[in-house]
Amino acid sequence: MRLQSGSNPEEIAEMKEFADWILDVGNGNVGGPNDGEAEISIPDELLIKQGDDPIKSIVDSTYPNLIANLYEHTYFQERAIFAPTHEHVDSINDRLLQVVPGDEVTYLSCDSVDACDISVTTDHGMQSPEFLNSLKFSGIPNHKLVLKVGVPIMLLRNIDQPNGLCNGTRLTVIKLEKSLITARVITGTNIGFETLIPRMQLSPTDKSLPFKITRKQFPVSMCFAMTINKSQGQSLSHVDLFLPRPVFTHGQLYVAISRVKSKKGLKVLICDKDMNVSSTTTNVVYKEVLQKL
Structure with a gap:
């Protein structure tokens, strides 16, 4: 429901495909049916692949031309960075505070x-x-x-x-x-x-x-960045998801990727334990929870 409709058949088809992928993540069906924790691949076009300085990469993707747009309220209104923990959120916020x-x-x-x-x-x-x-x-x-x-x-x-x-x-x-x-x-x-x-x-x-x-x-x-849990209820045009560690609760990945209004507005930066860029991450879905709804 959050996703914007396309203006031509090609955009409508792309939007439907993206919506189906989001629902499959939420239902634990990406990479085949799974229950609990499962390793899944993120589509290549959604990935940020520059990882020498992960925080700089995610900041540059989310907030281009930050200083020029600092006092334009719509600039912050439509974009944010999500991360699983307060530790990583604070690291991003502190980095951006130094830039302002x-x-x-x-x-x-x-x-x-x-x-x-x-x-x-x-x-x-x-x-x-x-x-x-x-x-x-x-x-x-x-x-x-x-x-x-x-x-x-x-x-x-x-x-x-x-x-x-x-x-x-x-x-x-x-x-x-x-x-x-x-x-x-x-x-x-x-x-x-x-x-x-x-x-x-x-x-x-x-x-x-x-x-x-x-x-x-x-x-x-x-709130240049916020935790995934705190992002619930937000609707944004540009969401960058920073995963220096995997999500750890049921439905957390679904919450993060479903805040965005279009496929082109979502970017994901995944790092492994050595802070090397990766294309796979953990999705946590317990089917028993869904069966009780």
Whole structure:
């Protein structure tokens, strides 16, 4: 449904073939029926084959002429890089942040522990500011947030749903102040809307810690690149998928390749464990999950 229709019989046939391939990936039928983890080949025309510097290759493919288009909101609106883990997403975002002109602004969170949740047996070293600052959680901004004017960001919380400011909304930074970030919406129903984003108190749902942590930080992350899981709900004209390691959960590869609106808008860079370019990757599909739908 996300794919754009073609304007002539040849384009329509190509689009149908691409749509069928995406569905076969999602159903675990590429390379023959499989259940669980299976090694599959990615079509040659979708591959990025320059791998001496994988991050540079994926950045050049996704964001050509970045500086010239930095303040053109439609430029970031229609393109993004996906990767399986936060580690690889952060590497790409940090590389692109260095390319963007202007001064960096660093925001440090204020982390605290709810006194009511601290057990008498809790190691007090786990309550130290250094330890709390080092923690990273899914859906929670890191202790250290570094931004520049012009970079794209993503909201990590619903802050104003009537105006389209929801978890997953992407914006570009207009102004960085001590207690506020001014940004312009580039996705959703209110494209062009300017908003002020304050710091918020955020608590992770992670149950692995013996206490509740509260982090006061801006509820945003930089999003030149984003995790595959975070890409759900996005519709983009240009998607570059960076796979320095295989996907690791059911349907993850399908989610990544189905965000794009056309075949020509999808590029995939696969690296093996030695960071050499490859044409095969792992697809994870458990048929039992599909049978329960």
